[in-house]
Amino acid sequence: MPKETRLYEVLGVSSNATTVEIKKAFYKLSLETHPDKNPNDETANARFQEISAAYGTLSDPDARAEYDRYGTVSSGPKPPKMNMDDIYEGFFDNRPRRPRQAPHAFHHINISLEDLYNGRTFEFSIHRNVPCSQCDGSGTKTGSEAKSCVTCGGAGRVQQQRHAGPGTIYQIYSTCSECLGEGMKIREQDRCTRCNGRKTLTTKERISLKVPKGTQDADRMVFPGKGDQNPGTEPSDVIFVINMIPHSSFKVEKLDLSTVVRVTLSEALYGFSRTVITHLDGRHLRVTKKKGEIIRPDQIDIAVGEGMMNAHDAKQKGDLYIIWKIDFPPDEWAIDGGDLPPGLPDISEGEATDVTLRSGSLDTFGLSVGSQENGTTASAETQT
Numbered sequence: 001m002p003k004e005t006r007l008y009e010v011l012g013v014s015s016n017a018t019t020v021e022i023k024k025a026f027y028k029l030s031l032e033t034h035p036d037k038n039p040n041d042e043t044a045n046a047r048f049q050e051i052s053a054a055y056g057t058l059s060d061p062d063a064r065a066e067y068d069r070y071g072t073v074s075s076g077p078k079p080p081k082m083n084m085d086d087i088y089e090g091f092f093d094n095r096p097r098r099p100r101q102a103p104h105a106f107h108h109i110n111i112s113l114e115d116l117y118n119g120r121t122f123e124f125s126i127h128r129n130v131p132c133s134q135c136d137g138s139g140t141k142t143g144s145e146a147k148s149c150v151t152c153g154g155a156g157r158v159q160q161q162r163h164a165g166p167g168t169i170y171q172i173y174s175t176c177s178e179c180l181g182e183g184m185k186i187r188e189q190d191r192c193t194r195c196n197g198r199k200t201l202t203t204k205e206r207i208s209l210k211v212p213k214g215t216q217d218a219d220r221m222v223f224p225g226k227g228d229q230n231p232g233t234e235p236s237d238v239i240f241v242i243n244m245i246p247h248s249s250f251k252v253e254k255l256d257l258s259t260v261v262r263v264t265l266s267e268a269l270y271g272f273s274r275t276v277i278t279h280l281d282g283r284h285l286r287v288t289k290k291k292g293e294i295i296r297p298d299q300i301d302i303a304v305g306e307g308m309m310n311a312h313d314a315k316q317k318g319d320l321y322i323i324w325k326i327d328f329p330p331d332e333w334a335i336d337g338g339d340l341p342p343g344l345p346d347i348s349e350g351e352a353t354d355v356t357l358r359s360g361s362l363d364t365f366g367l368s369v370g371s372q373e374n375g376t377t378a379s380a381e382t383q384t
């Protein structure tokens with residue numbers, strides 16, 4: 001057991017760790033605390049120096065033996081034997097940046113429940129950056145080439161020396177601010193006259209977004225390759241995320257819908273036959289309650305198949321849950337006596353759909369078969 005274990009603790013290894021374990025621990029910690037990665041964190045810098053010093057001692061067999069025996073090293077902390085270039089070459093991508101794919105473009109669109117129920121096509125005009133057609137994305141005039149950046153010599157990074165305590169100098173690399181890591185720079189006179197060296201041009205494109213019947217809140221519609229395109233890379237995607245505007249009358253949970261229907265006390269007691277709901281597609285639903293089918297407060301009836309359609313399978317439809325509310329007569333009625341207030345009129349005189357109800361409960365609301373997963377990707381087509 002060594003006299004002192006602090007340096008091992010700094011690296012987070014046990015005092016009998018192998019050289020390989022010590023090296024691995026150092027790699028991992030130096031990555032986390034490297035000043036390049038934590039430019040605004042002074043403590044990270046101090047910790048990095050501490051780690052480097054601990055590694056310097058523990059990676060040197062003689063120094064480690066001395067430390068284990070006496071708890072200190074006579075010559076002071078050893079600088080890391082490892083060439084820092086080797087370390088960072090392996091862990092930081094210091095090569096000039098390869099062209100990166102542009103990020104995917106997300107558009108959140110607000111859509112009414114009616115439009116989700118019935119389906120609707122929306123037309124959009126989108127702006128996208130594509131490689132300049134004149135210079136083919138090179139940014140230069142025909143024939144001229146981007147020159148290697150003078151500041152970094154084409155490496156895309158610049159080397160800096162830093163002191164990590166007495167006797168320890170290490171080198172770090174930072175992205176070249178002149179060429180932004182690309183390693184190449186286009187001289188002003190060589191710039192493409194169309195894109196002015198930007199390499200891309202902004203174009204306008206029409207997108208036709210078909211929202212199929214039964215689309216759900218948070219569903220995504222992907223237009224592959226319709227996003228920005230950086231030169232030398234695949235174009236990114238345009239992704240529409242559906243944001244359902246809450247409806248004033250209907251609630252939706254997966255494939256099921258619910259709505260509140262009010263009837264008078266006489267209707268609840270003696271029955272009625274009238275249109276009570278205007279559905280999301282404009283149909284008027286007529287409910288018939290015969291005498292002897294008393295509606296009780298907060299009773300739930302289910303109109304089977306009157307819910308949302310499964311956008312991925314038209315055969316699957318959810319149900320419509322009717323939550324009955326009973327309007328009791330005013331107090332005056334009890335004093336004056338007489339007949340109960342009459343039933344309410346049809347909500348529409350026009351054509352009506354008769355619905356058959358079965359009794360149910362809200363416990364099953366949202367559980368209708370179809371088991372449509374939220375956030376699925378619907379296919380979409382574009383018009384250009």
Ligand SMILES: [Zn+2]
Pocket residue numbers: 149150151152153154155156157176177178179180181182183184
């Ligand atoms: Zn440069």
Ligand SMILES: [Zn+2]
Pocket residue numbers: 132133134135136137138139140192193194195196197198199200
């Ligand atoms: Zn150009």
